Amino acid sequence: MTTRQRIVVIGAGYAGVMAANRLAGSKELAGRFGVTVINPLADFVERIRLHQVAAGSRGSASVPMETVLHPAATLVVGRASRIDPRAHTVHFDDGRAPLHYDFLVYAPGSAGLPAPSGSGGYALHDAQSAKRLKPALEQLAPGAVVSVIGGGLTGIEAAAEIAEAHPRLTVRLVSRRQMGVDLSDGCRRALLAQLRGIGVQIMEGERVDRSDGQHITLSDGTCLASHCTVWTAGFTAPGLARASGLATDAEGRLLVDSTLACAEFPEIFGAGDAVRAPDAVASHLRMSCATAMPMGAHAADNVIARIRQRSPQELSAGFMLRCISLGRRSGLVQPVRADDAPRRLAVGGRAGALVKEQVCRMTLSWIRGERRRSGSYSWPRGPRAARAQ
Numbered sequence: 001m002t003t004r005q006r007i008v009v010i011g012a013g014y015a016g017v018m019a020a021n022r023l024a025g026s027k028e029l030a031g032r033f034g035v036t037v038i039n040p041l042a043d044f045v046e047r048i049r050l051h052q053v054a055a056g057s058r059g060s061a062s063v064p065m066e067t068v069l070h071p072a073a074t075l076v077v078g079r080a081s082r083i084d085p086r087a088h089t090v091h092f093d094d095g096r097a098p099l100h101y102d103f104l105v106y107a108p109g110s111a112g113l114p115a116p117s118g119s120g121g122y123a124l125h126d127a128q129s130a131k132r133l134k135p136a137l138e139q140l141a142p143g144a145v146v147s148v149i150g151g152g153l154t155g156i157e158a159a160a161e162i163a164e165a166h167p168r169l170t171v172r173l174v175s176r177r178q179m180g181v182d183l184s185d186g187c188r189r190a191l192l193a194q195l196r197g198i199g200v201q202i203m204e205g206e207r208v209d210r211s212d213g214q215h216i217t218l219s220d221g222t223c224l225a226s227h228c229t230v231w232t233a234g235f236t237a238p239g240l241a242r243a244s245g246l247a248t249d250a251e252g253r254l255l256v257d258s259t260l261a262c263a264e265f266p267e268i269f270g271a272g273d274a275v276r277a278p279d280a281v282a283s284h285l286r287m288s289c290a291t292a293m294p295m296g297a298h299a300a301d302n303v304i305a306r307i308r309q310r311s312p313q314e315l316s317a318g319f320m321l322r323c324i325s326l327g328r329r330s331g332l333v334q335p336v337r338a339d340d341a342p343r344r345l346a347v348g349g350r351a352g353a354l355v356k357e358q359v360c361r362m363t364l365s366w367i368r369g370e371r372r373r374s375g376s377y378s379w380p381r382g383p384r385a386a387r388a389q
């Protein structure tokens with residue numbers, strides 16, 4: 001009897017589950033390959049809703065894995081601690097027997113940048129950190145100050161959600177750069193107006209050097225009251241690729257070529273936040289589920305191509321919209337070009353909130369659609385300049 005070959009996917013987030021579903025249901029593979037997904041939790045986490053969980057406007061962002069993952073894929077609950085690319089094995093942090101792979105899809109996502117050393121406060125990058133922040137906000141006395149550090153989309157959405165759900169608190173959003181600089185001028189003005197409208201105090205051009213349980217200290221030494229500090233100032237990659245001796249960029253993201261394969265180990269493909277693809281195909285791509293899902297599907301297509309002895313294709317992925325929730329009653333939707341450059345029109349207010357909610361729901365339905373029919377998910381192509389290179 002011949003042993004079935006195995007494709008292992010590390011990480012069951014937007015990229016990993018999309019890849020696993022495409023592979024597990026592939027008619028071309030016709031069950032010749034087993035698909036195994038490794039993930040620390042038994043549930044799928046809708047990361048894009050974690051600010052809702054933290055603010056208390058949603059009970060949970062967890063979705064039963066069996067409702068999103070293809071039934072032919074096997075979920076192994078655990079955390080990969082090392083890949084041995086020469087032995088084709090994935091090792092676990094709890095010392096259990098390693099898993100052998102013939103092909104590997106690397107998709108362990110990202111984590112929040114750590115707060116400056118010695119600082120207290122909360123993170124908001126995974127289910128556990130969102131659950132820790134929720135009671136901390138609930139326990140604050142009326143008038144207490146919450147500082148959200150980081151004016152990227154996560155910080156903006158978190159500040160707005162907290163301000164709306166906890167009107168008794170003072171919410172301050174501190175950003176080193178101007179907020180929403182990638183939006184059109186009109187959209188940026190609308191963003192600031194909507195944030196102020198729900199009571200968020202905005203501080204732009206300020207860097208927070210540290211925090212303790214009661215204060216934040218700015219880079220010029222100014223000390224401000226802050227009874228709860230939430231650090232959202234950027235994402236970092238998990239250390240798994242680096243710990244495995246694979247080529248990474250300075251942030252620890254796995255380096256892949258334009259087909260999403262590792263140059264040195266072509267049976268390893270990567271997708272999502274944890275991966276850095278060449279600028280020729282990915283300079284416009286930001287860490288987002290709108291990037292992770294196409295990358296996951298494309299990595300799966302290229303694994304299939306390699307198995308079927310076809311040439312893997314270059315990634316081509318672009319954007320259509322940038323959607324920002326500003327609490328449950330307001331949002332902003334900015335149409336963008338494939339390269340993420342803003343178009344002029346934007347939808348704000350309640351209509352913006354409705355569109356954003358629909359987009360969040362569609363994200364799950366695309367993953368579930370791929371579970372029902374492999375190959376059903378399609379995505380906007382990349383910008384022409386990237387395609388021409």
Ligand SMILES: Cc1cc2nc3c(=O)[nH]c(=O)nc-3n(C[C@H](O)[C@H](O)[C@H](O)COP(=O)(O)OP(=O)(O)OC[C@H]3O[C@@H](n4cnc5c(N)ncnc54)[C@H](O)[C@@H]3O)c2cc1C
Pocket residue numbers: 010011012013014015016038039040041045047048049050051078079080081107108109110124125126153154157238240271272273274287288289290291292323
């Ligand atoms: C509060 C918040 C709001 C956001 N809002 C938006 C938004 O509105 N729109 C948008 O596009 N993006 C948004 N993002 C970003 C988006 O969530 C990420 O870009 C997206 O989740 C990346 O998908 P991924 O599959 O690469 O990683 P993830 O979705 O993070 O999945 C990675 C999975 O791998 C698992 N994992 C990690 N390490 C290991 C390991 N060693 N072994 C096994 N498994 C491992 C993780 O537990 C996780 O389940 C938001 C993020 C946050 C935190």
